[in-house]
Amino acid sequence: MVRLDDYEKRLLAGKEGRLKQVCLENILRYAEVLGAGQLCEVTKAIVFCGAHNYLNVKPSDTPDEIFSRMNLAVEEIVPFDQTYENCYIQSCISPCDQYEHEPFTQSGEFFKKNAEFLEQARRAGVIITGTCAPYLTGWLPIRGEHFVTTESGVTVMGNSIWGAMGNSDGIEAAFWSAICGRTPKWGNHVEENRAATHVVEVQAQVNSLLEWDLLGRAIGDPLPTRAVPVIRGDFRGVTFQCLRQLCTTLAISSNCEMCHLDGYTPEARSVEDALRGKKPAGTLVIDEQALQQAYEAVCDPGEGEIDFVSLGCPHYDIDQIKRVCDYLKGKHISPNVHFMLWTVYPIKAMADENGYTRIIEAAGGHIYTSSCPGSMGEVFLSNYNGFVFDSLKQAGSIKSETSRPVYFADVQACIDAAVAGRWKVKHRWPRSR
Amino acid sequence: MIPGIVEGQALVCPKSITGWGGIDPKTGIIKEYENVNRGKSIKGKILVMPGSKGSNGWSCYFGAARVSGAAPLGWIFTRIDSSAGVAAAVLQIPTVVDFPEDRDPCRLIKSGDRVRLNGRSGKVEILEAAGSEDESG
Secondary structure, eight states: OOBOOHHHHHHHTTTTOHHHHHHHHHHHHHHHHHTOSBEEEOOEEEEOOSOOGGGGGSOOSOHHHHIIIIISOOSSOOOOOOOOTTOEEEEOOOSSOSSOOGGGTOOHHHHHHHHHHHHHHHHHTOBOOOOSOGGGGTOOOOTTOBEEOSOHHHHHHHHHTSOOBOOOOOHHHHHHHHHHSEEESOGGGSGGGGSOOEEEEEOSOOOSHHHHHHHHHHHHTTOOTTOOEEEESOOTTOOHHHHHHHHHHHHHHSOOOOOEETTTSTTOSSHHHHHTTOOOSEEEEEOHHHHHHHHHHHSOOSOEEOOEEEEOSSOOOHHHHHHHHHHHTTOOOOTTOEEEEEEOHHHHHHHHHTTHHHHHHHTTEEEEESOOHHHHOHHHHTTOSOEEESOHHHHHHHHTTOSSOEEEOOHHHHHHHHHHTEEOGGGSSOSOO | OBOOEEEEEEEEOTTOOOSSSSBOTTTOBBOOTTOTTTTOBOTTOEEEESSOOSOSTTHHHHHHHHHTTOOOSEEEESSOOHHHHHHHHHHOOOEEEOOOGGGOHHHHOOTTOEEEEETTTOOEEEEEOOOGGGGGO
16 A cells, blocks of 8 residues: 655645646555655656557547546547656757658658647647667756656666666656656655665776677666675776666666666675675676677678778767778768667757768768657668667667668778678677777 | 456567567567567467567557557556557556566466466466467457
């Protein structure tokens, strides 16, 4: 039985309207499944707005009907017209670029439908940001702050890097929390559950962003449900960019919601600190072979023509765009290749201002915003025969969508392949160690 | 747990099913490229898995399968986690969770076994072990 405070009782009685009532009813059902005894206030939320492909199972012209059936899981139509006033709410990626639809062979009609979904959310109080990297636009929960997010990597980052408190939940539950302002006080929202459960000894060299990606998969794959690893190794030179790659891949390779990095994350001044006096339930050793296995599981073998090269998962920050420009200067992308970088539209504006967009376009590439290939799906992907990504998450996601070759490489190898119009064995990791 | 009693054929996913694109919500067919059950459908099955995996877009694919009539009949999670909790709350199908370490359903139940689960009492029974012809999913 969940204990309710006065605000929650008022919502449940319908005194704040049917929408908030339904959302709290759903949160209570969720709390009962988990066995949570109370709720906590959510003040940061990322929600999943747009005409996403999985919503197509409910053919309807009205965003409110689709929202009610799919996100609220009710048969009645409950308009999505408000959110929780104390919550900072941004939108995650949508299936459309912020400005264009033609480069993705999406119809104008679909682009308009997506815009209607976004407008519905904007009117309800969601800031339309369109990114899986909400921290790039200032969405940063602090230590102890309760958050919800529809981006799994951000769940791990929020808990691990910022010491904020969040669970993976799901797309529906993120909406429920953003609207009623509550989530079950369970899992990472409870201080004592944040202790490390497993010790990970990293014996491999982990330097490049690709290697941090591989480390996430190598750790995530064998992790049991609800494990919290504390990771120990020689991590001199680690940056936020490295950690976000680790957290993103760890999240998609397991159901891990939090990790500690010995000496770097705030709840792990040491391995003992992260364990909080508890004995670890297990130990993992990650060596070079484990990273190699992680790579081979995602990158297809062989060589061949490629016509699709995508960078930026999670969405690139401005420094990553600058580094692409530095490497790309003077080179020309093969005319057969669609070469693209993905980011959030305010970062794109910075790229325009700094001349980076001009350099990328002069080389034959594009900067796109607010989405990613995996979210656009078949309508875009079916036009291409060979894919290259600088992200394990994106490569893995596309491998489930196509039988065509999918390759995974570091940024420079991705650019080399885009220039050549061909994937070669020399692009594979490790290139030169 | 979600109350209710159901009987059906088990589909065991020892490494779960990944979120975001792991299944086709219109048919319930598993699409995940490295899933041992790729090509099989979750529709009408008793799904047995350790917990959720991958994207926070996990429950929504099962929720979409519910809307299109391709949902599983029941759910068995070795250990409940937040994504699995949301999915159970959305689907409202009989669900049993949190098994003792020596009673891991992913090891004890085989795909194709006929299983009865009682979401109120938490009891899971194997009524009939799978013959090899029953394992096609």
